[in-house]
Amino acid sequence: MLRLSLRRGLRSGLDFSRRASFATSTAHSKFAILFPGQGAQYVGMGKDLYDTYPVARDVFEQANETLGEDLASLMFAGDQDKLTLTANAQPAILVTSIALFRVFESEYKLDLLKHCAYVLGHSLGEYSALVAVGALDLGDAVKLVRLRGQAMQESVSQRTEPTAMTALVLQGTSIDALKTHLGAIQPMLPSGEVAQLANINSSKQVVLSGTRRGVGLAVQELQARRLAARAIDLPVSAPFHCSLMAPAADTMREALRNITFRTPVLPIITNVLGEPVSDPAQFPELLVRQVTHTVQWLASQHYCQDHGIQDFISFGPGRVLANLLKRELPKATIRPIATTNDIKQFRL
Known part of the structure; x- marks a missing residue:
């Protein structure tokens, strides 16, 4: 009877697996x-x-x-x-x-x-x-x-210079080391330029946020130091988390x-x-x-x-x-x- 009932259920399109719930499951x-x-x-x-x-x-x-x-x-x-x-x-x-x-x-x-x-x-x-x-x-x-x-x-909206967010794939460096290098790079940027760490998404991926020129210069420097591999500009309308x-x-x-x-x-x-x-x-x-x-x-x-x-x-x-x-x-x-x-x- 159980097998017959199951076959009927399958023919009718019922999904028996969904009868399980957190309320009844202990697994x-x-x-x-x-x-x-x-x-x-x-x-x-x-x-x-x-x-x-x-x-x-x-x-x-x-x-x-x-x-x-x-x-x-x-x-x-x-x-x-x-x-x-x-x-x-x-x-x-x-x-x-x-x-x-x-x-x-x-x-x-x-x-x-x-x-x-x-x-x-x-x-x-x-x-x-x-x-x-x-x-x-x-x-x-x-x-x-x-x-x-x-x-x-x-x-x-009132700023004249463009802004940016860029995702970086890291290579051969830790997040702590990256922070140290970014801290050293920021004072080297031209006056008014910003490149800050917006997201630490994983041990291999971060996002920089700030002015377009500032972020671009920071990315170039990190890549020159062989700390970052790929850089991907994100299609966003504002530089979040900076x-x-x-x-x-x-x-x-x-x-x-x-x-x-x-x-x-x-x-x-x-x-x-x-x-x-x-x-x-x-x-x-x-x-x-x-x-x-x-x-x-x-x-x-x-x-x-x-x-x-x-x-x-x-x-x-x-x-x-x-x-x-x-x-x-x-x-x-x-x-x-x-x-x-x-x-x-x-x-x-």
Whole structure:
């Protein structure tokens, strides 16, 4: 009878593997949840969620209502250049990430306190992390990241010199040695030029941010010293996570004074510290500092590893974080949830 029932189920298209849930499974250890930052956006992202799951549709509609505009339509069928604008990309990625998380949470009976150890987000993704663990309301997060994107763009809109962000693949050097060399290079740059460490993404990949000339000169010097191999200019509209973003940090400090943060159900490994924080009183200042300070993603990953975490799930468009983590921690298990299909195919 069981075999017959199974055959009937397969013929009817039922996916019996999805009957498993975190609530009933004992064959898993605690894991960490990841959320991506800007750069993962693409037209069409999230539409499969909106069309399939009411819980996801609620997330998109709440964002539309909060912003007073149809962000969902821009995401599903809009212009890629308009979606890529920082003020649009940031809320779009946050909303998609939370919609994916909410659907997964519902479908698999996920209990963060029981099943997870830490939550962390890359840059913008830190706001997604705060929403996921109940420290920040979704509506407040959507308004904040829209403002954050606008403020970041406006920070450089009046500058006459162009800005840049460049990813570097390192060779034959450590992160500490790279920092030492960058510290020596900065005073050598012409007056007004900036080249600072924006992201430490892995032991082999970092991102420099600043003025275009300053970053270009710093890259040339690092390559001449055989510390960096490839250099890839990033298609961004502002130099994130460097001192040029100081006006944006001031804007965010003022806005965050009016936001209520709650104690998260799980610690959040923050970008600025690379270690967990649970005190809601610390979140506003850390989010302000994040705008101009280095994203400590390498330290964040290794904190998880050093505390026994080998399983990770990322929620959000694209697979950049999954690829970074797999290269840095090859023994870890990382499962990206970026589409409806990823949710349906997930295995405990």
